[in-house]
Every structure is written in structure tokens, then in C-alpha cells.
Amino acid sequence: MQTIRRALLATALLAVAGLAQAQQVFRVTVIPDESPTELARKAEPLVKYLEAKLGMKVEFTPVTDYAAAVETLINQKVQLAWFGGFTFVQASVRSGGKVIPLVQREEDERFKSVFITADPAIKTLADLKGKDVSFGSQSSTSGHLMPRSFLLAAGLEPERDFKRVAFSGAHDATIAAVAAGKVQAGALNVSVWEKFVADKKVDTDKVRVFFTTPPYFDYNWTVSSSMPEALRNKLAQAFLALDKNTPEGKQILDLQRATRFVPTKAENYKAIEAAARSAGLL
Structure with missing residues (x-):
């Protein structure tokens, strides 16, 4: 009887272990x-x-x-x-x-960010002065931090030099905001931009890249x-x-x-x- 109990206990323990796994x-x-x-x-x-x-x-x-x-x-x-x-x-x-x-x-x-616009007057980062500009999420590397760092290097302080700083929350939302004219320019991940172009989800006759950042780890x-x-x-x-x-x-x-x-x-x-x-x- 003791042997049977031990066998049953061992079987139960194996079953529990197997269930946990x-x-x-x-x-x-x-x-x-x-x-x-x-x-x-x-x-x-x-x-x-x-x-x-x-x-x-x-x-x-x-x-x-x-x-x-x-x-x-x-x-x-x-x-x-x-x-x-x-x-x-x-x-x-x-x-x-x-x-x-x-x-x-x-x-x-060697990742990069791009700045895009549908405004024919915007050709350089300096042309963003007085404009409404969108980043992605505030915690985004390619949609905010690195674009901001390259703007600062170019002598532009977003909160000082732009009419309005917006945060779309995501790269695809930034493209949509620029295409819809909600902002005059936006910064985003180059990979998402290239995917939208390849999938024909953005009209490149209207929205274009005017600045691409130097590369960085992402x-x-x-x-x-x-x-x-x-x-x-x-x-x-x-x-x-x-x-x-x-x-x-x-x-x-x-x-x-x-x-x-x-x-x-x-x-x-x-x-x-x-x-x-x-x-x-x-």
C-alpha cells in the first residue's frame, strides 16, 4: 500500500510539474x-x-x-x-x-530620421521657423530625440523657434498630420517613411522629405x-x-x-x- 501511495504521489508531482511547464x-x-x-x-x-x-x-x-x-x-x-x-x-x-x-x-x-513637408516653401531646417512642426512620441528616438538633437545642432530650439510643437504619438500619425495640413512639417523614422512610400500610402507628389539626419544607433x-x-x-x-x-x-x-x-x-x-x-x- 505504501508503495502504491508513493507511486501515486510521484505521478501527481510529475503531472503538476508538467502543467506548470x-x-x-x-x-x-x-x-x-x-x-x-x-x-x-x-x-x-x-x-x-x-x-x-x-x-x-x-x-x-x-x-x-x-x-x-x-x-x-x-x-x-x-x-x-x-x-x-x-x-x-x-x-x-x-x-x-x-x-x-x-x-x-x-x-x-546606421539608422536615420527624416523631416517631411507638404509646404513648397520649406526646403531646409531653417525654413521651419514660425511653422507648426510635429514629432512622434515624446519618448521616440527617431521621431523626437534625434530629430530634436539635430535641430539644436542647427541652432533651432523648437519651443522658441516654431509656432507650435506637436506630438502625434506615432510615425504613421506624423505622416497623416503632414499630409492633412495639420502641421507644416514632421519628423519620423526613415523606415516607416520608406514603407509608406513603397506601399503607396502617401502621395509623394504632395509630401516629400527635405532633410535626412546623419546616422545613429537605434x-x-x-x-x-x-x-x-x-x-x-x-x-x-x-x-x-x-x-x-x-x-x-x-x-x-x-x-x-x-x-x-x-x-x-x-x-x-x-x-x-x-x-x-x-x-x-x-
């Missing part, structure tokens, strides 16, 4: 730099791919704003976050350096430093293994607007941190 969920979030439907569309095949590679359930967890993306990662409500360079810096500062950037797109090693996939090293390495390898020569890899990389993913490190974002401090945003 089955219920383990790996949660992923992204900064909301595009519309919710676009973010969900981009996430779907990546989530399925990571499930297969990690051997656990993966869920996409949308957030309402950039600050929420930072907080959900440092409070470990999600295990992986897609950050811009500035949101990575914010997460690093908020957590006391307890976040690790794993990988970035190859394109993020987006990355970040985890908490408390993540076990083995899982961290497995996750990084999953991204690094994505290959455009396979149907699955091509689908994911195309949606992520990436040629491939490459390793990154916190030191790559020191210039972003310096720009944020110089602009009084950190």
Missing part, C-alpha cells in the same frame, strides 16, 4: 510606434517562431505608450521588449542598468538582466538564425523591416543617452 508563458511587448493593427500584424509570425525555438508559449502583450513598454519590462511583466534607442536608455536608467540589449536589426547600426530587443543566461542565449540565437533565404525567415524579417539581426551592446547607446541629457529629456 505547459502554462509557462513568455511575454513580448513593443513600443507603440505604429498603429495597434500594424504592430499585431508584425508580431504574429515572430511569436510563432519564438514559440518553436524556445519551447514555450509566447504571447504578444501590447501597451498603450512608450513609458508603459519601459515599465512592463523593468517590472518583469514581460520578458522581452522592442525598444528604440531612447526607450532602452530610459529602461537602463530606471532599472539601474539591469536591462540587456540582445540584438538589433543590421539597419539599426532600435533593439531588450531583456532583463535577471533572465537566466541559457534562455538569454537561446533567445539571441533565435533572432540571429533568421534568414531571408527561408520562407519563415523572409516573412519575419520583411515584417520587421530587417535584412538580418546582429548582436548589440549597451555601449552602442551612449550617444543616445548623451543626446537625451543634452536636450534635457533625461
Whole structure:
């Protein structure tokens, strides 16, 4: 009888352990730099791919704003976050350096922002004086911080020199605001602009780029430093293994607007941190 009880207990414990493993969920979030439907569309095949590679359930967890993306990662409500360079810096500062950037797109090693307009009179940054100008989110690297830093370098202080400073909240919303004439110019991520042009979602006879910034490091996939090293390495390898020569890899990389993913490190974002401090945003 004792032997039977022990066997039943062992079976029960194995069942509980198996259930716990089955219920383990790996949660992923992204900064909301595009519309919710676009973010969900981009996430779907990546989530399925990571499930297969990690051997656990993966869920996409949308957030309402950039600050929420930072907080959900440092409070470990999600295990992986897609950050811009500035949101990575914010997460690093908020957590006391307890976040690790794993990988970035190859394109993020030399990322750029563009300034767009539908006003024929605007040809240079200096022509923005006295105009209504939109950035994206206040916490956006490519939609606010870096465009602002290049404006400051050109001797332009937005709050002093522009008629009005607006924040659209997202790159696609900035394009819409310029196209609709709500503002005379806007700054945004070059990748989103190029996608809108390729998809013919913007009339380039009306809206055009008049200034492109110098390159800088930008987006990355970040985890908490408390993540076990083995899982961290497995996750990084999953991204690094994505290959455009396979149907699955091509689908994911195309949606992520990436040629491939490459390793990154916190030191790559020191210039972003310096720009944020110089602009009084950190």
C-alpha cells in the first residue's frame, strides 16, 4: 500500500510539474510606434517562431505608450521588449542598468530620421521657423530625440523657434498630420517613411522629405538582466538564425523591416543617452 501511495504521489508531482511547464508563458511587448493593427500584424509570425525555438508559449502583450513598454519590462511583466534607442536608455536608467540589449536589426547600426513637408516653401531646417512642426512620441528616438538633437545642432530650439510643437504619438500619425495640413512639417523614422512610400500610402507628389539626419544607433530587443543566461542565449540565437533565404525567415524579417539581426551592446547607446541629457529629456 505504501508503495502504491508513493507511486501515486510521484505521478501527481510529475503531472503538476508538467502543467506548470505547459502554462509557462513568455511575454513580448513593443513600443507603440505604429498603429495597434500594424504592430499585431508584425508580431504574429515572430511569436510563432519564438514559440518553436524556445519551447514555450509566447504571447504578444501590447501597451498603450512608450513609458508603459519601459515599465512592463523593468517590472518583469514581460520578458522581452522592442525598444528604440531612447526607450532602452530610459529602461537602463530606471532599472539601474539591469536591462540587456540582445540584438538589433543590421539597419539599426546606421539608422536615420527624416523631416517631411507638404509646404513648397520649406526646403531646409531653417525654413521651419514660425511653422507648426510635429514629432512622434515624446519618448521616440527617431521621431523626437534625434530629430530634436539635430535641430539644436542647427541652432533651432523648437519651443522658441516654431509656432507650435506637436506630438502625434506615432510615425504613421506624423505622416497623416503632414499630409492633412495639420502641421507644416514632421519628423519620423526613415523606415516607416520608406514603407509608406513603397506601399503607396502617401502621395509623394504632395509630401516629400527635405532633410535626412546623419546616422545613429537605434532600435533593439531588450531583456532583463535577471533572465537566466541559457534562455538569454537561446533567445539571441533565435533572432540571429533568421534568414531571408527561408520562407519563415523572409516573412519575419520583411515584417520587421530587417535584412538580418546582429548582436548589440549597451555601449552602442551612449550617444543616445548623451543626446537625451543634452536636450534635457533625461
